[in-house]
Amino acid sequence: MNKSARFFEMKRRGEPIAVLTAYDAPTARAEAEAGVDVILVGDSVGANVLGYASEREVTLADMRHHVAAARRGAPDAVIIGDLPFETYGGPEIAIASARALIGAGADIVKFEGADVAVLKALTDAGIEVCCHLGLEPQTHADKRLKGRSAQDAARLLADAIRLDEAGMKMLVLEMIPEEVAAEITRAVRAPTIGIGAGRRTDGQVLVITDVLGFGARNFRHNRRYQEVGRLMRETAAAYVRDVHDGGFPAEENLVHMTPEELDLFMAARAHV
Template sequence: MTTSEQLLAKKQNNLKIAALTCYDYPTAVLEEQAGVDVIFVGDSVGTNILGYDNETQVTLDDIIHHLKAVRRGARQSYILGDLPYACYDTPEQALDNAQRLVAAGADIVKLEGDRPTIVSHLVAHGIEVCGHIGLQPQTHQQKAVQGKSFAQAKELLEQALDLEQAGIKLLVLELVPEEVGKLITEAVTVPTIGIGAGRYTDGQVLIVNDILGITPRKLRLAKRYADYQTSTLAVMNQYKLEVEEQVFPSEDNVRHMAPEELQQLLDWVKHRE
């Protein structure tokens, strides 16, 4: 089973970490078979699966529900569970909710922003924590690149060092210039996982819906490896047509009674009339 120590060893040996979001059992099975290093049950479930307008609508119960399904499918994987919006405003609240995620199957929990006091409290109680700086979907209204100016980049670097000092095991860098991603990765000893943070982070994470082409959006930070929407719509259209034209079901899709059993049934029906 993957551990945070193994992820750290990857950084130390210049081996890249592959991370991917996951929200359900069958996808988790495939991600584990593919050897994904970190499986993220993120609050991105809200806009990608649940139809919410934004990440702030995601509840702890939402995360727990999907986390349990993912753990059933990926029993040996290192799974990250997101602490959703307004679930870690105090150390006590953060610990209670983080423990619920761990009980549901998370190996590590993630929270956004420069919250060293919260991180320290969780770590002191045996919870592995992943930090998340740069774009923070739970609080930033505009999905814009963070850290483009000297002052912003300096602040991000200081936040990364604060979180490392507090005891994080991983650090997500979202939507920052490649130069900033590189500098932070070199400055901290913990592995960095980038999403739209350039080529020099210790690993990458993308939303599984984006790489499969499930969602219609095209993001610069992502790469579409398949076209699920087009292929799936074609299958659905074909199915509908075959039902309407009585092509499906065919002889291959049905089961028959034994002739003697059928005759007995027909005789019984006839005598009832």
């Protein structure tokens, strides 16, 4: 059975698919233990972990590194790896880039846009593909809702149908109206995964650092389940305070020599 077959069956049964991003082994391990259906190693790693200004700075080497880390943390999980900017501009480069991510541990690769030729090439090479429509962070400088006009919505629907006919295995729909996402979900066989696309997709995906509240900024489409960013700052400040005040390390953090060994050491020290 291919890796995506389970999700087609979940769509058929009306079982929602839970997807989260992960960029390292501990996070991937925690997500797998929590029962996440799919781990997405997204190019969102650039802004959220690597300190890049945008997704465009993420390299294939970056993605290989983080896919491999996630795979080590979650050896049995289904992992999608993002093809970064300018690594799938034609069939040959797309296949080479996809094989690099598959070699690092991805089960499925994802690319943005409606390039049917690239999708067919990857599919013909035996590579499972998740497509991505709506807001395309690699190419859209304007990070706003897409598909609000009837014309734009019709184009998104047509693109989704063409990609579905060409063999995509999953479709991320980002920042589009709920009504448009619902029509696309009904029109395609492949499971749809929404982010900022409403309630009527086959599944949802969020960025783990947004879910955990790493940054000060929140997003309308996101739900902050924890405030880990604040907790990290408070924890670091407490540690700094303890070191500066001499409160750390304390007796419970120490290891002592036995009295006998200490006597022998001090005796030897006296002759140095």
